[in-house]
Amino acid sequence: MANQLDLEEQEQLDQLKHFWKQYGNAITWGLIVVLAAFASWNFYQYWQRSQATQAAALYDEVERVAAAGDTAKIERVFSDMKDKFGATTYAQQAGLLVAKQLYGAGKLEPAKAALAWVADKSSDEGYQAVAKLRLAGVLMESKAFDEALKQLEGSFPANFTALVADRRADIFLLQGKKAQAIAEYQKAYKNFDENTLYRRLVEVKLNSLGLEAGKGNEVSAAVATAEEGKK
Numbered sequence: 001m002a003n004q005l006d007l008e009e010q011e012q013l014d015q016l017k018h019f020w021k022q023y024g025n026a027i028t029w030g031l032i033v034v035l036a037a038f039a040s041w042n043f044y045q046y047w048q049r050s051q052a053t054q055a056a057a058l059y060d061e062v063e064r065v066a067a068a069g070d071t072a073k074i075e076r077v078f079s080d081m082k083d084k085f086g087a088t089t090y091a092q093q094a095g096l097l098v099a100k101q102l103y104g105a106g107k108l109e110p111a112k113a114a115l116a117w118v119a120d121k122s123s124d125e126g127y128q129a130v131a132k133l134r135l136a137g138v139l140m141e142s143k144a145f146d147e148a149l150k151q152l153e154g155s156f157p158a159n160f161t162a163l164v165a166d167r168r169a170d171i172f173l174l175q176g177k178k179a180q181a182i183a184e185y186q187k188a189y190k191n192f193d194e195n196t197l198y199r200r201l202v203e204v205k206l207n208s209l210g211l212e213a214g215k216g217n218e219v220s221a222a223v224a225t226a227e228e229g230k231k
Contacts (some may be wrong), residue, residue: 055085062094066101074098075110082117092122096130103138112138119151129160136167145175162191166202182209189213 065074078098095118102111118131132151139148169184192199203213
């Protein structure tokens with residue numbers, strides 16, 4: 001009986017050796033790949049947390065410098081943040097804050113550069129939209145109307161439709177393109193929520209152009225009249 005068990009165990013052992021000889025390397029490499037992937041994932045998560053922590057600390061520094069009104073230093077800190085943590089949300093938030101601070105200090109070119117960076121580099125559609133709208137506003141004030149309109153091309157998140165239309169209308173009006181301005185103001189009015197104060201502002205703009213907001217026939221007539229005046 002004992003010899004029979006020994007033979008069965010030896011047979012099983014031989015089968016195991018044969019199996020390992022045939023598939024052992026594949027199993028070993030498979031385990032190495034899985035363990036390496038797991039280790040890489042853990043390292044990536046750690047790196048992400050570390051980046052976020054450091055970026056948050058640097059953003060606090062941007063806020064502190066901005067509050068102090070030190071525009072020279074705020075540019076240096078922002079440059080450092082772009083180099084080290086440009087892919088983080090904190091860097092994009094910092095870009096908007098820095099642009100506002102520089103614009104308020106009369107440093108238009110650095111302000112435009114900060115907004116252009118956010119518009120180009122941000123992975124968040126909301127930050128991109130805000131940056132483009134603000135950049136269009138700065139360009140509009142500089143009478144760079146065509147450049148401003150270019151910032152408002154392409155797709156925007158749905159909740160920015162009204163704001164984009166209103167900004168486009170402002171630019172068209174400054175260009176003397178009354179008909180196009182009317183059409184964009186009407187689009188903005190329709191897309192703003194009824195309870196939004198901004199909608200009332202758009203209504204005032206339409207009224208100043210001799211229109212009653214929301215009245216399609218009057219708008220059409222006014223557009224036709226404006227187009228006739230251009231001929």
